[in-house]
Amino acid sequence: MPNEILIRNVYPADPDLAPQTRPRPTDILVRDGRIAAVEDGIQAPDAEVIEGDRAIAVAGMVDSHRHVWQTAIRGVAADWSLADYVREIRVGYATAYTPEHIYLANLAGALEALDTGVTTLCDFSHLMNSPAHAEAAIQGLTDAGIRGVFCYGFYDVPARERAFASHDDRLRHAEEVAQSFRATAGPLLDFGVALTEFGLVGPDVTDRELAFARRHDALITLHVGTFGSPHGIADLDRRGRLGPDMLHVHANMCGDDELERLVASGGGLSITPETEMQMGMGWPVTNRLIEAGGLPSFGVDIASNIGGDMLTQMRLALQTARAIDNQKVLDQGIVPDRIGLTVRDALRFGTEGGARAMRMGGEIGTLRKGARADIALFATGGLNMMPMGDPVAMLLLESRPGDAVTVLVDGRVVKRDGRMVGVDLAGLREKLDRAFGEIADRVAESRDTAAGSSNAYARVVKRATGTD
Ligand SMILES: [Zn+2]
Missing domain, CATH: 2.30.40.10 (Urease, subunit C, domain 1)
Known part of the structure; x- marks a missing residue:
């Protein structure tokens, strides 16, 4: 029956x-x-x-870009620029997580998403400090019962205890995770890859990450058009690497021609309006992507900064895009007679747009039979x-x-x-409070040793902000 x-x-x-x-x-x-x-x-x-x-x-909303692991350090990034974020989180807090911490963060982050009607996440998981971290991250998402893609991040977190001796070591580990993924992850999760940011690694390393992902037909997600890779899309296109299996993120610094190339490649784009506007990344490119013929999708981005619901991101994206359009008319000395984007557009981007960006178009993001x-x-x-x-x-x-x-x-x-259903909220709260305290203590300890200041990412920030 x-x-x-x-x-x-x-x-x-x-x-x-x-x-x-x-x-x-x-x-x-x-x-x-x-x-x-x-x-x-x-x-x-x-x-x-x-x-x-x-x-x-x-239809369950689709978040096409979130670093779910940051759910365990809520509020820390509230007044930060992107440069602060890199200095404090990517080469700071990230080094202090244990596998238990990332498990709790992914469990709670995914549950929070579900709690607000977000049923699919693209988890950009660049906290693969050890094999146990990867296992715990996948388990957290699986236990929450959310749909999504777990994207294995190759970023070399400057943790004190280094589990991987080289990038090749990471690739070997990623291979193991990919091979065993179907047996270990829940049926609603797919395996994906999160590329190391360009600027931190050379094109040869990026090519190895891409080749690995494509061997597994994995969704490839990547930060582009932001500092470190302002013209990442053009660079990838020049080298013949763009593809429909790519889910680009941000693209604020990309030219219109790059957005056209992205659309022509069949790849998706995740726009994260709240972090982009706060952190100095630039205006969200919603209008420009539509002009280029693309279908936007949205993401929460960092749970260390903002809540995990998608209504807020759809609203921000919609009203910002309207403001940008309206200003073009106002600049001519007249007031807009009509506005362009509609609430229907925003809802479509936050549901169908995310589904298409994650290669799940038609299957989710719609109430159609x-x-x-x-x-x-x-x-x-x-x-x-x-x-x-x-x-x-x-x-x-x-x-x-x-x-x-x-x-x-x-x-x-x-x-x-x-x-x-079946969630012990009080117990989870206790565990998360304890985890946050442990992470903060470990960060404070490592601050004394100035760990991470010589990290490649810290150097990229100095160059980008003119403080080197
Ligand atoms: Zn991101």
Whole structure:
């Protein structure tokens, strides 16, 4: 007998539907992990029923760029530039993590994502300090039950105890992880690769990382168009290395021609508006990517700085893109008559856009029949949601992340009636508080020895900021 869940009485927030001023609730049938129907009055006598109570139903949101391991050091980067971040985290906090710390961070970070209706993550995991760190990172995501791609980072963290003698050593370890991935990771996770930043390594090393990834048909994610690699896309294109298997991140310093090359290559782009604007990376390129014919996707980026929900990132990206467009008109001495981007565009980028960027287009990021049943219900009983208007507009600009009351991943309920299923929140809080303290203590100790100041990344920062 098929495994069925009937979600009753919900307003679908579907970017394909025209704006509705008086929306009518409908039903969603989930069968064997997929969306079987979205229509009125579904009869499914054997189905488990979830009473939607006029919640907004949206496809699980997709975060195409997050360093989930930083969930264990929340708040530290609140007033930092990107240069601060590199100095303090990439060559500082990163050196202090134990495998237990990255496990807890990945578990809690992925759970937080699910808690707010984000059902898929691209985890850029550049904290592979030892084989045990990799194992723990994968286990954390697996135990949380999130969908996603675990991207093995090759970055040479300047940890005190070095587990890898050389880059070749790392490649050998990555090979082991890739080989055993299907047996160790949960069924919702794929193996991917996070390239070492250009500028830290030469093109020969990048080529070895790329060859490894392509041998495994792994998603390749990389930071580009930021300091250290302002024209990384052009460089890759010149060397014939761009491809549809690439998920680029940021690209703020890239020229329009580079964005066109990215789009022509079939690769995706993750825009992380909040960190890009705070940390001095430049304006988010949402408008420019659309001009180039691309489909944006969004990411939270660093959990050491900001919350893990995607509503905030969609809002920031949308309003920033509108502001940039509007300013072009204002610069002509007139005021805009209309604005361009819509809430539907932003929702599409935060769902379908992420899915396509992660090579999961059609399978997730949509409420269409046949898609995997990754669905979030946002309650509409709060004062912020009265009276009920167009579901997409209400979700994007009126709702709160905490309104996510029920969340399904692959047809499995991970949050129900406002509570995460099977999660010991009090216990997790204790463990995370302890982990944060341990990491901070270890960082303070290593500060005395000035560890990391001679690291290649620290030198790149000095050059980029003109402080060398
Ligand atoms: Zn990043």
